[in-house]
Amino acid sequence: MIRAAFEKKLGLEGVQQAIGLWKQHFAEETDVQKNIRPFAQAYSEFIGQPSSKSELALLLISSLHTKLEMLPPDPQPQPRNMSQIATSPASPIASTQTSTAIDATLAALILELHEALTLDSQGSAWTAQFLQTLQASSTVQTLKLDDTQKDAWEAWLRLSQPLNLQAHLSVQQATKLVNLLYVFLTEAIGPVEADRLLSRSVQQVEATPTGRSLSPRTFL
């Protein structure tokens, strides 16, 4: 969560550089406070100029070694329900938290749909089209994923890796994505079967911790 928040400021590469530098030269010292200033100096030299980024890297390392309650307070209160999440722009940390839940629930739903389709009599033919639909119509183009996320997404689409990306989808984007899948399903197997299959997948995801955390009905 903390890392994701800093990624927004430093970028994925910046965070990886900062953590790499810390682990390589400063992490052995058990007392973090002793090495934190030398780390900031080294990071400043590493990036070529003293800047606000080195301060951010300092803050990042501090955060990673600090209890959560010692962090600066979240500028906005946490949302109480999904409709509040859907409608209100949350703080970066809250937004990341929400996006993570959305990503996870969406991934679980898509996985269920995929498995249900595979069990369908049409088998692999529909599955291949399902993946093509996901690739072509939705995520890559409309969600504007960066290259890293795109690679992770496509690897997941090929089902070669578990989905481990932070696409930071909003509820609206996820809803659109599920609707595109629904349209595909209706074209592929008919609306009656599509309703049944989507309904079953939603119920199965709802039975998991991911689904209990954020119901896939949010996207319907």
Place this chain on the structure above:
Amino acid sequence: MKKHIGNLIFTVLLMLGLGAHAFGQSTSSSIATSQSSLTNSAVSPVDSPVPQDIGKLAQQLADSTLYVELLIMVFAGALVFFMQLGFAFLESGMSRTKNTVNVLMKNFCDLCAGSLAFWCIGYGLMYGANMSGWVGTSHFFPTHLPAKEAGILFFQIMFAAAAATIVSGAIAERTRFSAYFLGSAIICGFIYPIVGSWVWGANHGGAGWLKQMGFIDFAGSTVVHSVGGWCALAALIVVKPRLGRYGPDGTPRLIQGHSLSNTVLGGLVLWVGWFGFNAGSAVSLQGNTLQDMGRIALNTHLAGCAAALAAMAALKTLQKRIMLTVTVNGAIGGLVAVTAGSAVMEPQWAILTGIVAGFLVTYMQPLLERLQLDDVVGAVSVHLIGGIWGTLAAGLFSASNFLSLTQLYTQVIGILTVGAFSFSVAYIMYRLIDATLGMRVDPLQEQRGLDIAEHAEVGYPEFQRDQLHTGAAAAQAIR
């Protein structure tokens, strides 16, 4: 217990007595008054005036005839209104649960909008002075109408609404409510009355050009049902099929309705309404007499029965199981077909008309599917094909012009011109609506169902508790 039974019997007797009293008052009060005044000399002249001459008696008899006609007209109009209930049941039963409220709303509201549109403009276009033979030009926003004309207007309003509501079932489950609503008002206020003016106009001078040619359409196989069918066909082409109705290779997929009970109930209610639709027309439209009503009702009923059986037979010839939906549609097709000629043909020909209609309706549905027309309730095959056949049958089997080629030619001219006008105007209208309001809901709304998307209500809250579309996004969409 005995006391309850006694109360019940008393209540029933009281209702029967009141009903008989009301009926007697409205239908035969003048006759009774005249008879009693002629025979009972004890009644004073002030209380019950003795007719001074035969002219006055004739006037009283004419008045009583008018009362009977008005009573029948209003009752028949109410029966045609009752057909809206039939359409609502039939169409909602053939739709999926998630679209029930939308279908019911469309049926409910097209009646309201259509009735007002017909009163404002439609009646003038249809029954106003029609010297050209093409359209009426007077009596818009009619007021201070004579008694019988007010009855005709009431009856005709119900006809106009019936024509418009045919479209609703055809394009159910994917059409924007506002677009349908506007289309219905235009059909009732413009398309239906113009065609009506050709065939049935006018009440204030002149006559429709088809009427002058001798075109037979007694109660509206063409004027009501074909016009509705043509409009439905145009709407179907514009709005396109529901998501997934046809597979990638064009194979049609069955999307079953949620309640066949509603479907058959709707079919039977329509059947009841048809007695008012056809028999009531004897009073209001064509100058037939009350004596014709029995034959008209008989023909109507026999044709419906024959068509239902014929639809079942047609299913067997297609090597299919005997399906309820097809049988109900077959019966309605027969009722549509006999509408044009129910007053002019003998029962055996009404039965033949129904048989052919039953076969046509059943055979046409797969053909329409091949054209990838997604007609949810089969309105085009029932109302358009049934209407066309019925109009031809009226020409062929008319007792006065049996198998007359001249009459058949007139019927064909009428069918073609009405079709060309109705379809082209409706097509342009729906295209314009599509370009402005948009005819079709977006795929997300189709996924959620139009009940949630358009009305924020569901048809069966208890049964739909587990429905999919109750998420925050859906809730946000309906806010």
